[in-house]
Amino acid sequence: MLKSFLAAGVAAVCFTSPAFAQTATAAAKAAPAAAPVSSLVSAIDIPYQQFTLKNGLHVVVHTDRKAPVVAVSVWYDVGSKHEPKGKTGFAHLFEHLMFNGSENAPGDFFEPLQQVGATDSNGTTYYDRTNYFETVPTAALDRALFLESDRMGYLTGAITQGVLDEQRGVVQNEKRQGDNQPYGLLRYKLNEGLFPASHPYGHETIGSMADLDAATLTTVKDWFRDHYGPNNAVLVLAGDVDVATAKRLVEKYFGAIPAGPKSVAPAAAIPTALPGPSSEVIKDNVAATLIVKTWAVPGLNDDAAEALDVAAGVLGGLESSRFDNELVKREKLAVQVSAENESFAQVGTFSISAVVRPGADPAVVSRRMDEILAEFLKNGPSADEVNRYVTQTVSRRIGGLESVGGFGGKAVALAEGALYSNDPGYYKKQLARLAAQTPASVKAAADKWLSRPSYSVSVVPGKRDAYAEAKVPPAVQVAAAPEQAPKGTRGPLPAVGQVAGLSFPKVERAKLSNGIELVYAQRGTVPMTQAVLSFDAGVAADVADKLGTQALTLAMIDEGTRELNSVALVEAKERLGASIGTGSSADRTTLSLRVPSANLAAASQIWADVARAPAFPEGELGRVKTQQLTAIQQELTSPEGLARRVLPKLIAPNSPYAKAQGSGDPRAVQALTRADLVAFQQAWLRPDKAKIFVVSDRPLPEIRKVMEQRFGDWRASGAAGQKAFPRVTEATRPRVVLIDRPDSPQSLIVAGAPTGLKGTDELLPVEVGNDALGGSFLGRINMDLRETKHWSYGAFGGFRRYEMAAPYQVQAPVQANQTGPSIAAMRGDIAGYVGQQPMTQPEFDRAINGATRSLSGDFETAGDVLNAMQQNDLYKRPGDYYATITQKYRALTLPQVNAATRAAIDPNKFVWVVVGDARVVQPQLGAVGLPVEVMPAASVVSPTGAPAVSTAQSSGAAAAR
Structure with missing residues (x-):
């Protein structure tokens, strides 16, 4: 909803003086004249064909032969809006459960997907849908369709109590991770204030802790049977595939799955206007007051959607927006502003926001937001404002559609249209409506919807308000779910053909x-x-x-x-x-x-x-x-x-x-x-x-x-700057540094150690070696903390590659009451990996297969190529490095990789930094076996700018070095 403050807060543009109007x-x-918007819109075209199986599965196919990859995207007509009272978060919980294996493909789905070189492999849940997607080499399309069809039609037998408990814990830590951010509780307030509790869009997709705790094996299996049939799904195949091949393969893998109950969109009318402006104030551990004003508006199938998009852009979306020009640049009342029209299938939300400049009066900022909006409603936007927003939006859409899949490529555009509007080509209608907007049409939509009273929330600095979702369940040891043998009713996983090399x-x-x-x-x-x-x-x-x-x-x-x-x-x-x-x-x-x-x-x-x-x-x-x-x-x-x-x-x-x-x-x-x-x-x-x-x-x-x-005529003058890299003489002193951040429902653990490597070294052996430790979802650190212990939403590690150094770092947000045990677990994972439990042959094979087979997907877009060109230059590699990298991977051996990993990573050199509530965390650190130093968050920047650390050793800490 809000522009990222940390990303954008210091990059805003300025307003200089009243003379700006003449200068501008x-x-x-x-x-110079710009190309007309109509020519840009005409460049956006995703030709497709579609068909429907007898069981109701809607299939859309787009052929794009630019690379030997196919995006596989399955969208289910089930989201949080379908959840009844007492089952909030079920759709999202199932998103996680469906990655944990199915009856004929047990075990984590990332294993067979990484083996084939899948890229952009993920799943998401929102109000209107749940989706799963991966981009795979053309030769692996059979396997991807087998996996997607098996979790669609053959899932419930693989859901055990252990799997449910594991993924429930993962989801709850995902929820805490979001709550733990500054302004992290705002999302709950906005939903509660804008929609009645009984409204389908009236609760957050992540759900409530109580409902997640109450989920039983029976209720989740019933939820699956009610919602995940083929007649509730859209399957999009985009890329190196044609409709004849798609028909044959989709019928082969999905045709036998019986239809289930058909999802019915719940009644979700736009809430009646509030009787008057409504506002609330909440306190949080933030540095600046944030004001958000929001309205319920029509959804994406309404003609007003694009007009409201333009209104949001003119008010606070463009860099030249009215809020930017007035509140940030001219009046200097805010340090950041934004506006967004977020369109869902049945309703939408329109929001304007401002981060108040420290020292400014929030009441004045709020009043000025209302006044600028009132002036906009009175006079509407200018033609130039409308044109600028439309041009920028269409330009971004052109770039985003270079990818066949992922979070925003062609498959997404086709799937959204098919699922939300019963028209895979609906994106064209949206673009046409956008290009047709005028000042009058934008003003009319804004008058109708934004003249209604808003719901406003101000988040002010202070001790965070108490909230029920902060609770951490009592520590219960949950055994890992036992491995399930494949039922074999559908035969083995399809073999992967010859994967085309990277071009x-x-x-x-x-x-x-x-x-x-x-x-x-x-x-x-x-x-x-x-x-x-x-x-x-x-x-x-x-x-x-x-x-x-x-x-x-x-x-x-x-x-x-x-x-x-x-x-x-x-x-x-x-x-x-x-x-x-x-x-x-x-x-x-x-x-x-x-x-x-x-x-x-x-x-x-x-x-x-x-x-x-x-x-x-x-x-x-x-x-x-x-x-x-x-x-x-x-x-x-x-x-x-x-x-x-x-x-x-x-x-x-x-x-x-x-x-x-x-x-x-x-x-x-x-x-x-x-x-x-x-x-x-x-x-x-x-x-x-x-x-x-x-x-x-x-x-x-x-x-x-x-x-x-x-x-070409740019000349340098004066002395150029010079960087100096002194020889490292000071050894790292292993310890735990605890940064006290009170009332944190999670702890963030980061750790690092020098390696003696440089980015200009050939790091391929250690990068392959890290794949099974911290470099992938299936790495031991993540599988231990997330899947086995369910203490974290995700834990990873890798080499931070700089030109003159390559330290190894790990990061893991974990639930607060398991901070000490999490550090101990990661220390054990790392020590074992470079000690008595090194990378195994199956892990090595998986890393090599995944790395080589994913190359075409890794470099699908121009942005991917541009980044690679810059990396090659920085690391002193030849321009054809990636054209020859497959041979480099295939030349590696497991002993070589293990030896390089052992030489690079010394588990005794790690410094561990923990950001969390010291009252909860510090008593856990004595068992870690390292010296512990504690510092308040407020003292991270000392008067000299250097980290200020006060030492307080935990009991027993001095015993281990």
């Missing part, structure tokens, strides 16, 4: 006249160009005694140029459907561009202007600083934010990578001047530190010409 208008007249596009290189290297690959699947201007800078280049300089520089870099002020710049991007963004990794700082290729010439002009001539306007520096300082304070209320600040310095205190301290040191950021930002930009974001990476449907000569025009 002049810039709009001077800007990685040819990577070409050229140089601009000033020496900037251009690295290029052509992908013609969608008419888009993606480019990255990558500088040799990154977190390692941040100013040691002014941490946060890089972040503030990037936040200010698009606040205006010599040609355009910030508002004019943002509006120009939106008219072109272009996205220009900044980013930073440990080693590189980037300025990226994504745009329909028809608008590349015009968009690249803006992109280059941002890179070469940022104005860093003095008048906006205070506001952007405030946004960054607020982001820092928000990080100090977030489990992940706290852990990210503490761990890097504990692993490698002398390394430049230890500068990874969130959004920086607040005292340093407060003191930064415009001169500091200009100095950083001139030292690091300069042509002699730059490379340009491009993936486009346009040929290299055309791309090179555009880049030469934009950057």
Whole structure:
């Protein structure tokens, strides 16, 4: 519902002065003409065929031969809206149960899927549906259909009490993980206030703890029989498949499954208007007040849906939105704003929100939100505002449909239309309605629905309000569900045919006249160009005694140029459907561009202007600083934010990578001047530190010409920045650092250890070795904490690959009362893996098969290729690295992989950081066998910006080293 504060809080654009209207208008007249929206809409086409089996299974097929992969997507007409009182969370619980094996394919479904190289393998549940999806090599389509059909028709015999108890525990920890975030209780309040308790959309999909606890083996099996028949499902196959093949295979695997009861959409009328504005205030461990106002509105099949989408974009969705311009830039009352129209099948919700600037009066912000909305309702949007929103939305849709499956590809578009609107091609009607919007149509829809009283919730800083869902059940040891033998009634799992090798596009290189290297690959699947201007800078280049300089520089870099002020710049991007963004990794700082290729010439002009001539306007520096300082304070209320600040310095205190301290040191950021930002930009974001990476449907000569025009005459001046990586001399001191975050229903555990490796080393052996430890869902750490002990929603580990280092890190959010045992379990898993229980031959085979067979899916999109090109450059690998990687995998041996893993990971060097409630957690840590240091969350940033740690050893901790 809300824009991510930590992701967007310091990257907003600014409003400079009342002169903006004239400047913006002049810039709009001077800007190159954009391709008409109609031409962009016409580029979106997903041809399909469909058929229905006798048992009612609706099948939709889209053929796309760009890669030898097929997206398999099964959507069931069952979601949380179908849950009666007392069974909230059942649909989502079943999403988990259906991954735990079926009668003829027992065991975790990720095992056979990883063996075939599946990518984008997952499942989700929401109000209207439950879906399961994976993208598999064409040669593995039989196996994927066998698995999907077996859990559709042959599941109940595989659900044991042990499986139910395990997955109930996993789901409850997923719920706690969401609750544990800042503003984590807001979702419950919004549902309760907007919909009656008896309304189908009146409870959260995750359900209540009480209902999950009450689920019995009988009730969950009855739930399955009532809802998961083939006549309640849509199966979409998209990719390297044709309808004749689909008919044969779908009939073979699904045809014998009998139909079940047909789902009936519950009555779900839009609630009657509230008698008047209604508001509530809740307290939470947050750094800034959040105000959300929301309305119940029509769903996606209503003609008003697209008009309300535009209204949300104009009010708070676009970078140039009215809330941004007024509340953030002009009046400086908020540090972040947003608006969203979320359309479900039967109803929708429209929300506007603002994160109040610390020190500002929330009542004033709330009033101004109402006033800006009232002005919008009175006069409506401008034609330019409507056009900018539509262009941006269509541009994003073009890019998103490059993928055949996953969370938002072609299969999703077809499945949503088929399930919600009985029309797989409904996306075209939605796009046509969107493109047809006018100021009048948007105003009419907004007048009708947003003039009604809103329900408002304010989340204010304070001790979190008590809530029933925080409870943790008494510790009960649940034995792992016994392995079930296959019933064999349908024969063995289908064999996997010969998987086609990866066809990685040819990577070409050229140089601009000033020496900037251009690295290029052509992908013609969608008419888009993606480019990255990558500088040799990154977190390692941040100013040691002014941490946060890089972040503030990037936040200010698009606040205006010599040609355009910030508002004019943002509006120009939106008219072109272009996205220009900044980013930073440990080693590189980037300025990226994504745009329909028809608008590349015009968009690249803006992109280059941002890179070469940022104005860093003095008048906006205070506001952007405030946004960054607020982001820092928000990080100090977030489990992940706290852990990210503490761990890097504990692993490698002398390394430049230890500068990874969130959004920086607040005292340093407060003191930064415009001169500091200009100095950083001139030292690091300069042509002699730059490379340009491009993936486009346009040929290299055309791309090179555009880049030469934009950057070929760019010259560096002054001294370039230099990064220093001293030899590591200080050994890691193993211990547990407990960050006290009171009232946390979960603990976040992160840990790390140096390895002596560098990112430029050939890490393939240790990455394969990690697959069975922490690198996949089936890794021992995750299977232990999630599936066996059900203490966590997910636990993983891996090598953090930087250019000059590659530490090993693990992360596990766990229920608070099992924090100590979880650390002990992970320490045991790691020690065993590099000791007496190394990777086995089946684990090795699974890792190699999964890695090699997934390659075509791994590099399905232009974005995948663009990322790979940058990684190859950073790690000093040849451009054809991925074209030859299959041979590298096949050349590895199990002894080689185990030896490399043992040499890299030393279990005695790990530092463990825990973010949790010290009252609950600290008594558990004595049995871990490590020294324990405790620090309040408020002291994570000391007056000097360094982690401040007070030591308090737990009993027995000194005995183990």
